[in-house]
Every structure is written in structure tokens, then in C-alpha cells.
Amino acid sequence: MDWFSDSDDIKTGFARTLSGWYEHHKRDLPWRHTRDPYFIWLSEVILQQTRVVQGRPYYERFVAAYPTVQSMADADERDLLRLWQGLGYYSRARNMHRTAHYVANELKGQFPNTYEALLKLPGIGTYTAAAIASFAFNEKVAVLDGNVYRVLARVFGIEDDIITGPAKKTFSRLATELIQQTDDPATYNQAIMEFGAIQCTPVSPDCLICPFQPVCDAYQTGRQRFLPVKSKKTAVRDRYFNYLVIRQGNRLALKERTQKDIWQHLYDFCLVETEEPLEAFRELPEGDVLNWVLQEGILKGLSAERTHVLSHQRIRARFWRIDLPEDRTVPLPAGLFFYEPADLEQLPKPILVVDYLKSLHF
DNA sequence: AATCCGGGGCG
DNA sequence: CGCCCAGGATT
Numbered sequence: 001m002d003w004f005s006d007s008d009d010i011k012t013g014f015a016r017t018l019s020g021w022y023e024h025h026k027r028d029l030p031w032r033h034t035r036d037p038y039f040i041w042l043s044e045v046i047l048q049q050t051r052v053v054q055g056r057p058y059y060e061r062f063v064a065a066y067p068t069v070q071s072m073a074d075a076d077e078r079d080l081l082r083l084w085q086g087l088g089y090y091s092r093a094r095n096m097h098r099t100a101h102y103v104a105n106e107l108k109g110q111f112p113n114t115y116e117a118l119l120k121l122p123g124i125g126t127y128t129a130a131a132i133a134s135f136a137f138n139e140k141v142a143v144l145d146g147n148v149y150r151v152l153a154r155v156f157g158i159e160d161d162i163i164t165g166p167a168k169k170t171f172s173r174l175a176t177e178l179i180q181q182t183d184d185p186a187t188y189n190q191a192i193m194e195f196g197a198i199q200c201t202p203v204s205p206d207c208l209i210c211p212f213q214p215v216c217d218a219y220q221t222g223r224q225r226f227l228p229v230k231s232k233k234t235a236v237r238d239r240y241f242n243y244l245v246i247r248q249g250n251r252l253a254l255k256e257r258t259q260k261d262i263w264q265h266l267y268d269f270c271l272v273e274t275e276e277p278l279e280a281f282r283e284l285p286e287g288d289v290l291n292w293v294l295q296e297g298i299l300k301g302l303s304a305e306r307t308h309v310l311s312h313q314r315i316r317a318r319f320w321r322i323d324l325p326e327d328r329t330v331p332l333p334a335g336l337f338f339y340e341p342a343d344l345e346q347l348p349k350p351i352l353v354v355d356y357l358k359s360l361h362f
Numbered sequence: 363a364a365t366c367c368g369g370g371g372c373g
Numbered sequence: 374c375g376c377c378c379a380g381g382a383t384t
Contacts, residue, residue: 043379044379045380046379047378047379047380048378048379048380048381049377049378049379049380049381050378050379050380051377051378051379052378052379054378055378055379089380089381091381091382092380092381095381095382122381122382123380123381123382124381125380125381125382126380126381127379127380127381128379128380128381131379143379145378145379145380146377146378146379146380147378147379148379189379190379193379194379196379197378197379202376202377202378203376203377230376230377232376234375234376311377
């Protein structure tokens with residue numbers, strides 16, 4: 001079927017074509033069966049910078065664990081972080097908890113029902129506010145996410161660098177104009193993102209069966225690979241983590257990460273970071289921890305080594321095993337506490353630590 | 363405007 | 374190995 005008739009302005013046909021495509025191709029996703037702002041919000045926060053296939057199981061677990069905004073507000077933040085474990089960008093979970101508190105206790109459980117009001121809540125930016133406002137309250141406000149930038153840049157041949165402010169404005173203006181063409185903004189927003197996610201993909205978009213083929217600027221000019229324009233360069237920094245895995249009997253010593261750094265409020269082992277890789281344990285910088293180990297512990301040697309890659313850091317981690325005698329009480333360095341396996345399991349931990357623990361098998 | 367914040371999947 | 378994902382907060 002040809003979605004575009006001669007009398008169609010491209011912008012007029014765009015929304016209608018998108019809706020037609022969506023009805024045939026949309027995935028069955030759990031958050032598409034509700035208009036409850038709590039579940040919409042939960043799904044949107046989980047899906048920030050996260051693929052649907054990765055976020056979906058987390059959404060299911062969160063819905064089961066916290067069926068209402070009040071139940072989430074009442075939860076311990078540590079339990080929230082534990083359920084969030086493995087999703088990354090952990091400040092999302094903490095902002096989510098703050099917003100749950102505010103909505104449950106200050107707004108009597110009722111989410112704000114406008115874009116402008118939603119925007120004020122912690123962890124809700126322009127994208128998420130637009131998503132909730134349109135999906136839950138049918139407000140005619142356009143979402144702008146990575147999918148939308150890509151689809152619009154290609155179809156309308158926009159070459160502005162999407163990192164810049166002026167470009168965001170250009171895209172926003174166009175997106176706003178486009179959503180005016182429909183009386184179902186919720187479906188329109190879902191449709192354009194779904195289209196970007198499963199058809200107009202970043203690499204090898206499926207142009208051969210694309211309904212926009214006749215009008216798509218990128219397709220007509222063969223520029224799919226070069227649109228959208230994104231100048232971003234990823235400067236990856238190397239860091240060297242030396243973990244002292246202190247063990248006494250079946251207990252391990254962990255510490256909450258409270259400093260302003262990655263993995264805030266997650267738990268890991270006694271950490272000594274160095275500027276260069278540590279070849280031998282004796283190269284540890286002199287300090288309390290080294291003195292403590294030499295005096296109290298029995299060094300069992302290098303236990304594991306792995307590289308953990310984040311978006312802008314590459315962490316080279318080495319794990320050194322320290323065993324303490326079981327027959328006496330040894331005071332641990334500040335911040336460290338012993339946990340038995342069952343308690344340790346309940347702590348939120350970076351995947352790097354989770355994976356190492358799996359390799360310990362005890 | 364630039365930087366920081368995770369983890370995973372895919373070519 | 375590089376890119377990018379239903380981005381937001383901070384500086």
C-alpha cells in the first residue's frame with residue numbers, strides 16, 4: 001500500500017503512515033497494557049538508556065515487588081538498589097525512590113498529570129515527562145529520544161549535530177509540528193519510537209520494506225549511514241582497582257561506596273586504587289590497609305583479574321585474597337563489615353563484584 | 363556546553 | 374573494538 005497520496009504534505013502523511021506501520025509491527029510489551037502513570041513512569045525510568053530486552057525483566061520484577069507507588073515509597077532504598085542491580089546508572093533508582101516518596105506522601109499517590117509538573121520530579125527529564133504526559137494523560141507533547149532523532153534526521157534529512165542545543169530545538173520544533181497531525185499523541189509517540197527501534201535502526205535499517213521509502217531524504221540520497229549526525233567522542237579512562245577480598249571463615253568484608261564516584265551506594269570489597277597496574281601485592285601504597293594486612297592477615301595471593309568496561313571508564317580489577325584466622329576477633333579497617341553469604345546476597349553490588357563472587361563458589 | 367553515570371548486545 | 378540504547382543531573 002502506498003501511504004502517500006499526491007495531495008499529502010510529507011508532514012501530514014508522516015503521522016498517519018507511522019500509525020499504520022505501528023498497528024502491524026508493534027511488539028507486545030507489558031507497559032503497553034496500562035495507562036496507570038505509576039507503571040508508565042516505572043517503565044520509562046527503567047528504559048532510560050536501556051534496551052527493551054534488557055529492561056523488561058526488571059520491569060516485571062519491580063511491578064511484582066512494588067505494585068503501588070506507596071509500596072515503593074515505603075521500601076528500603078537498599079532493596080530498591082538490589083532489585084536494580086545490573087541495570088546500571090544507579091542514580092535512576094535513587095531518584096525513583098525520591099519521586100515515589102513525594103508522590104505517595106505529598107500528592108496522596110496521584111502523579112502530576114501535565115508535562116510541566118512531571119518535569120519537576122527527580123529523575124524525570126524532558127523525554128520521560130513527555131512520555132508519561134502522553135501515554136498516561138494523552139497530552140499532545142512529543143517525545144524526543146534517540147529513536148526519534150534518528151527517524152526525523154533520516155526522513156527529513158536533518159544534518160544538524162544532535163549533541164548541540166540549537167539542533168535539539170530544531171528537532172523539537174519539527175516533532176511538535178508532527179504530533180499536531182494526530183489526535184492520538186500516545187500512539188503516535190509509541191509508534192515513532194517503535195519504528196526507530198525495530199525498523200529505522202542505527203545500523204542497517206530495513207529500508208527495503210520501509211513505508212517512508214518514497215519520501216525519506218536519507219534513503220533517496222543514500223545517507224542512512226551518516227544520519228543522524230552525532231559528534232560525540234568517547235574518551236575512555238583507564239583505572240586500576242585492587243580489591244582486597246578479606247575473608248574470615250565463610251564471611252566476607254564489604255563496604256558501601258559513599259564517595260562521589262561510580263557505583264554510589266553499592267557495596268564492594270576493600271579497594272585500593274592505583275595509577276598503574278599492581279604487579280605484586282607488596283607494591284601496594286603504604287598506608288593503613290597495607291599495614292593492617294601485613295599484621296593481621298594471611299595473603300593468599302592474586303585470586304582473579306578482570307576488565308570491566310563502563311561508558312567512559314575501563315576498570316582493570318585485580319582481586320587479592322586475604323584470609324583471617326577464625327579463632328579470634330580482628331578489627332576491620334574503617335567502613336568494612338563482615339557479611340555471611342545470605343546477607344551478602346541481599347546487598348546491591350556492581351556486576352564486577354557479582355561476577356567475581358560467582359567465581360568463588362563457596 | 364561538557365562531563366559524568368552502567369551494562370549489554372551487536373556488527 | 375566501537376557504537377548505541379524509550380536520558381538525567383551536575384558542573
